[in-house]
Amino acid sequence: MNPVVKTVSLVKIYSGGAVPVPAVRGVDLQVEPGEFVAIMGPSGSGKSTLVHMLGGLDARTSGEIWLDDQRVDTLSESAWALLRRKKIGFMFQFFNLVANMTVADNVELPALLAGVSPKDARERREHLLGALNLSERADAAPGQLSGGEQQRVALARALANQPSVLLTDEPTGNLDSRNTRDVLRLLSDVHKEGQTIIMVTHDARVASLADRLVSLFDGEIVDDGRIARRRTGTAGAVIDLR
Amino acid sequence: MSTALAGGRWIRADLRARKGQATLTVLAVAGIVAALITAVTLLEDGTNPWRNLSAQTDGAHVWLYTKDSPQVAVGEIDGVTDTAGPYRSAPVTVAQDGKKEPASLRAMSAARPLVAHPVVAEGRWLDSTQLDGVVVERSFASSLRLRVGAPFTIIALSGERHTLYVRGIADSAEQGFYPEWTPGLAWVLPTMLERIEPMLGRSEWVTGLRLADPDSAQLVSQRVVVMLEDQLQRVYTWREVRAAMELDNRLLGTLLALFGVVGLVAAALALANAAGGRVLGQLRDLATLKSLGFTGGQVALLLLVEHGALGLLGVGIGTLAGWGVAVAFLGVSVPPMPMLAIVAGTALVVLAAVGVPAWRGGRTPPIPDAPVAPPRGHLSRMARLALLVRLPPALVLGTRDAFTRRVPAFLTVFGLAVPMMMITIGLGVWSTLDGFLSHPEQVGQHASLYVKPGKLDPAEARRVAVEDPDVRAVYPGTDVNALAPGEARSVRVRALGTTGEPYPFPVVEGRMYGRPGEAVAGQGLLDLLGLKIGDRVRLTVGGSPLIVRIVGRTVEPDLDGEVLSVGLDSLAAKDSVPPEHYALALRPGADPGEVRARLLAESAESLEVQRVVNPADRLAVIRVVIVALIVVLALIGLANLLTASALGLRDHALDLAVLKAMGLTPRQVMATLVTGTGLLVVLGVAAGTAAGVSMVTGLIDLQGHTSGVGAGIGRAPSALTLTLAVLAAVGAALTVALIPARRAARAQVPVTAR
Ligand SMILES: Nc1ncnc2c1ncn2[C@@H]1O[C@H](COP(=O)(O)OP(=O)(O)OP(=O)(O)O)[C@@H](O)[C@H]1O
Ligand SMILES: [Mg+2]
Numbered sequence: 004m005n006p007v008v009k010t011v012s013l014v015k016i017y018s019g020g021a022v023p024v025p026a027v028r029g030v031d032l033q034v035e036p037g038e039f040v041a042i043m044g045p046s047g048s049g050k051s052t053l054v055h056m057l058g059g060l061d062a063r064t065s066g067e068i069w070l071d072d073q074r075v076d077t078l079s080e081s082a083w084a085l086l087r088r089k090k091i092g093f094m095f096q097f098f099n100l101v102a103n104m105t106v107a108d109n110v111e112l113p114a115l116l117a118g119v120s121p122k123d124a125r126e127r128r129e130h131l132l133g134a135l136n137l138s139e140r141a142d143a144a145p146g147q148l149s150g151g152e153q154q155r156v157a158l159a160r161a162l163a164n165q166p167s168v169l170l171t172d173e174p175t176g177n178l179d180s181r182n183t184r185d186v187l188r189l190l191s192d193v194h195k196e197g198q199t200i201i202m203v204t205h206d207a208r209v210a211s212l213a214d215r216l217v218s219l220f221d222g223e224i225v226d227d228g229r230i231a232r233r234r235t236g237t238a239g240a241v242i243d244l245r
Numbered sequence: 246m247s248t249a250l251a252g253g254r255w256i257r258a259d260l261r262a263r264k265g266q267a268t269l270t271v272l273a274v275a276g277i278v279a280a281l282i283t284a285v286t287l288l289e290d291g292t293n294p295w296r297n298l299s300a301q302t303d304g305a306h307v308w309l310y311t312k313d314s315p316q317v318a319v320g321e322i323d324g325v326t327d328t329a330g331p332y333r334s335a336p337v338t339v340a341q342d343g344k345k346e347p348a349s350l351r352a353m354s355a356a357r358p359l360v361a362h363p364v365v366a367e368g369r370w371l372d373s374t375q376l377d378g379v380v381v382e383r384s385f386a387s388s389l390r391l392r393v394g395a396p397f398t399i400i401a402l403s404g405e406r407h408t409l410y411v412r413g414i415a416d417s418a419e420q421g422f423y424p425e426w427t428p429g430l431a432w433v434l435p436t437m438l439e440r441i442e443p444m445l446g447r448s449e450w451v452t453g454l455r456l457a458d459p460d461s462a463q464l465v466s467q468r469v470v471v472m473l474e475d476q477l478q479r480v481y482t483w484r485e486v487r488a489a490m491e492l493d494n495r496l497l498g499t500l501l502a503l504f505g506v507v508g509l510v511a512a513a514l515a516l517a518n519a520a521g522g523r524v525l526g527q528l529r530d531l532a533t534l535k536s537l538g539f540t541g542g543q544v545a546l547l548l549l550v551e552h553g554a555l556g557l558l559g560v561g562i563g564t565l566a567g568w569g570v571a572v573a574f575l576g577v578s579v580p581p582m583p584m585l586a587i588v589a590g591t592a593l594v595v596l597a598a599v600g601v602p603a604w605r606g607g608r609t610p611p612i613p614d615a616p617v618a619p620p621r622g623h624l625s626r627m628a629r630l631a632l633l634v635r636l637p638p639a640l641v642l643g644t645r646d647a648f649t650r651r652v653p654a655f656l657t658v659f660g661l662a663v664p665m666m667m668i669t670i671g672l673g674v675w676s677t678l679d680g681f682l683s684h685p686e687q688v689g690q691h692a693s694l695y696v697k698p699g700k701l702d703p704a705e706a707r708r709v710a711v712e713d714p715d716v717r718a719v720y721p722g723t724d725v726n727a728l729a730p731g732e733a734r735s736v737r738v739r740a741l742g743t744t745g746e747p748y749p750f751p752v753v754e755g756r757m758y759g760r761p762g763e764a765v766a767g768q769g770l771l772d773l774l775g776l777k778i779g780d781r782v783r784l785t786v787g788g789s790p791l792i793v794r795i796v797g798r799t800v801e802p803d804l805d806g807e808v809l810s811v812g813l814d815s816l817a818a819k820d821s822v823p824p825e826h827y828a829l830a831l832r833p834g835a836d837p838g839e840v841r842a843r844l845l846a847e848s849a850e851s852l853e854v855q856r857v858v859n860p861a862d863r864l865a866v867i868r869v870v871i872v873a874l875i876v877v878l879a880l881i882g883l884a885n886l887l888t889a890s891a892l893g894l895r896d897h898a899l900d901l902a903v904l905k906a907m908g909l910t911p912r913q914v915m916a917t918l919v920t921g922t923g924l925l926v927v928l929g930v931a932a933g934t935a936a937g938v939s940m941v942t943g944l945i946d947l948q949g950h951t952s953g954v955g956a957g958i959g960r961a962p963s964a965l966t967l968t969l970a971v972l973a974a975v976g977a978a979l980t981v982a983l984i985p986a987r988r989a990a991r992a993q994v995p996v997t998a999r
Binding site: 055058059060061080081084085086087088089093099100101102103104105108111112113115116117118119121160 | 247248250251254255258259261262529530533534535536537538539540541542543610611612
């Protein structure tokens with residue numbers, strides 16, 4: 004099977020400041036369909052930069068990026084935007100939701116963008132929020148939700164268009180253990196349904212949920228290996244968070 | 246299509262989240278547009294009353310006077326849609342308060358005609374049950390100080406006296422205003438006219454023709470001349486009536502143009518600030534939109550549509566409101582061309598003003614958690630100084646805040662400075678108007694009456710004028726036309742005063758003429774002939790040469806400034822003796838109307854006495870507009886302040902939590918915020934006022950220069966006015982700044998964002 008995401012000697016050098024900062028230095032990465040990849044590494048090792056480049060939020064300096072057998076690093080900014088609508092779901096640590104829009108509108112927005120009719124977008128939103136136990140908060144503003152609830156809404160929105168790949172950057176970064184467990188259970192559920200996921204994290208216990216662990220150091224991959232799975236119980240029970 | 250749907254969602258949500266601010270924006274733009282339309286309408290009505298009177302009365306475009314009722318069908322002439330009359334008309338004299346005024350008494354029936362029907366302003370129209378009723382044209386009535394119900398005594402040509410009673414006062418577009426246009430006009434029933442003037446030979450017939458195309462009036466009147474031949478006494482068109490009514494004064498155009506510019510800048514500012522502040526406050530959401538798959542262009546378009554729609558909505562509402570105010574409250578119709586220009590101009594300005602923030606928003610990088618740059622700078626020297634002298638901590642922190650958050654600080658200062666500058670300019674226009682009224686001599690209106698000898702001997706006329714107790718000085722004068730070298734047209738040479746006793750022209754550059762052969766000129770003349778002060782110019786007056794040296798420039802509101810002023814002794818004797826008229830300067834406080842009446846009585850009605858019309862007299866209404874504009878500008882300034890505060894507070898929320906954690910009471914937090922804003926407010930208001938003062942005279946003078954009036958009319962507002970304005974502005978701004986500060990100080994600020 005062809006990889007969903009493939010990078011060839013991907014390089015990113017920030018040259019805005021006084022000295023150029025090489026954030027990513029020649030990364031070769033292949034992610035197969037249905038894989039759950041965790042990216043770990045010390046602060047400043049280029050994890051976020053890599054994920055941003057994979058989603059087209061940041062332009063690469065050199066190298067290639069392939070998505071679903073299509074070369075995408077040469078795309079213009081607007082072409083990237085169009086691609087994101089259908090193929091990429093994003094979930095960050097903070098600021099995932101449009102502050103002014105209700106939870107329902109936030110989740111419907113990607114579907115509407117992808118050209119789904121308002122009626123279908125609504126049905127899809129109801130289904131997603133229902134699955135995440137957020138149906139009764141549909142009309143709330145994001146500011147009225149707890150951090151964990153906000154992340155669940157962000158996840159619902161990222162999945163709204165069944166993207167080829169879900170990119171998440173520290174999705175549990177500011178959550179307490181209970182909320183972390185909820186969000187991780189959701190991630191693991193969608194992974195079981197076949198969703199490809201690339202997740203950046205600091206936390207080894209969070210990373211252990213993935214199939215595969217990629218370690219970055221100073222912008223280079225220093226380790227890439229499958230995680231041996233203890234196949235007992237559910238994801239929530241497996242990772243024992245305090 | 247899909248983007249439109251999604252974008253629509255976003256716009257709706259955003260507007261819902263800021264209903265108040267959006268409403269304020271719409272209202273500000275609407276206010277400006279309404280003020281501009283009202284201003285243009287009123288000015289147009291003040292300077293060109295004919296247009297509106299003609300519209301109200303469905304006026305005729307050509308008027309012809311015949312000995313008998315016209316026997317040929319003038320109504321059949323090509324282009325004539327309707328005829329008014331013919332009406333019989335008899336010349337009479339009105340005796341009122343010892344004065345005698347010439348009038349023409351017009352027979353009109355109780356049922357008013359469809360075309361050229363007088364519009365009753367006070368009282369009622371003629372009625373067959375009241376035979377001795379008369380309706381008097383408004384300018385004539387006000388010149389005679391007639392009220393409804395007053396007796397109206399007329400003397401027919403036979404010498405017979407009749408007393409009628411004023412039943413109504415009406416407007417008409419048939420002739421110019423009394424006394425510039427004589428005789429005055431009054432309407433009576435046909436039976437009454439027959440009783441007053443039974444002799445048909447002593448009256449004439451008046452017919453009005455309404456045309457499909459007013460521009461064909463000249464052609465039609467030529468046809469009339471050919472058709473009626475010697476039956477015709479005289480014919481004139483609407484152009485002559487309009488010219489007689491028009492206030493030929495460039496100063497008005499000057500003020501109007503200034504107003505338009507002020508309004509447009511204000512509209513642009515209101516929108517740019519609202520949209521700009523909003524976009525800055527929304528960068529994170531815009532980034533999220535991009536990460537969801539909106540392209541940069543789509544985000545920019547979204548913002549343009551949202552904010553542009555608000556602006557255009559404002560333009561629409563403002564147009565309706567301005568139009569409604571003009572038609573419903575002021576009873577004047579709106580001139581179509583200027584209104585279209587205003588609507589198109591503001592619409593363009595709206596889109597341009599919104600375009601920049603929209604473009605900025607479209608360029609937001611799509612990384613949602615991009616860190617907000619920490620405030621640059623540290624405890625400034627000023628704040629350190631404050632700490633040294635042990636000022637309360639709130640003041641120190643506020644002072645620091647004011648200058649470390651650059652973007653909100655800039656928005657606050659700039660957002661207040663520009664409206665304040667505009668307000669100062671508005672006040673300058675006000676004081677310039679005041680200047681016209683209180684110092685007419687500074688715009689060349691030193692004399693308030695002009696006397697032509699008429700039937701009297703010029704020396705006798707002069708004696709009558711000099712002997713009047715209220716006349717301070719009498720200047721002999723003559724206006725002649727002179728051919729300029731190399732110009733196909735003539736310029737006006739105004740000889741007034743003598744070198745021994747010169748007329749006090751308002752000389753703003755160079756000096757007054759001091760001996761024969763010296764002259765002063767208006768800017769328009771200097772520009773026309775390419776002259777400068779010190780140059781010699783050779784003109785031809787009635788065949789004889791006039792060679793003068795220009796020694797000064799005057800403020801010249803007449804004839805586009807194309808006037809050369811000399812002493813009477815600079816003209817050849819054949820042109821200057823005897824003088825054509827005398828200009829009378831009155832003692833301060835004297836009423837020109839009374840002096841005029843006295844002079845007429847003294848000379849047994851043989852003098853022709855004309856009052857000078859002060860341009861500001863017909864312009865009282867512009868002051869209402871200035872006040873309205875100032876209110877709108879003040880609202881804009883306050884709205885800008887709110888935008889900037891909201892932006893500042895958003896970035897500030899975390900710091901506030903820290904301050905509270907450090908032990909500042911809510912009151913101290915509030916004081917901190919108000920100090921920070923207050924400093925910026927004072928800075929903005931002061932900067933705006935200074936800029937306004939330094940620009941206002943320059944702007945008015947620049948306008949004056951291009952219109953030929955010449956520099957030298959602009960007046961800055963008085964120091965007292967300015968102080969009051971600054972205090973009011975700072976006070977209002979601080980009151981407004983208190984609202985968000987209080988809310989922020991009270992709010993339970995979460996320690997983490999979201
Ligand atoms: N916009 C930027 N301009 C300049 N340098 C940048 C920019 N963004 C990131 N960097 C630099 O690039 C390097 C990699 O940053 P990146 O954010 O990818 O690290 P990270 O692995 O995500 O770190 P963390 O775990 O702290 O989130 C760092 O040295 C950082 O300073
Ligand atoms: Mg990171």
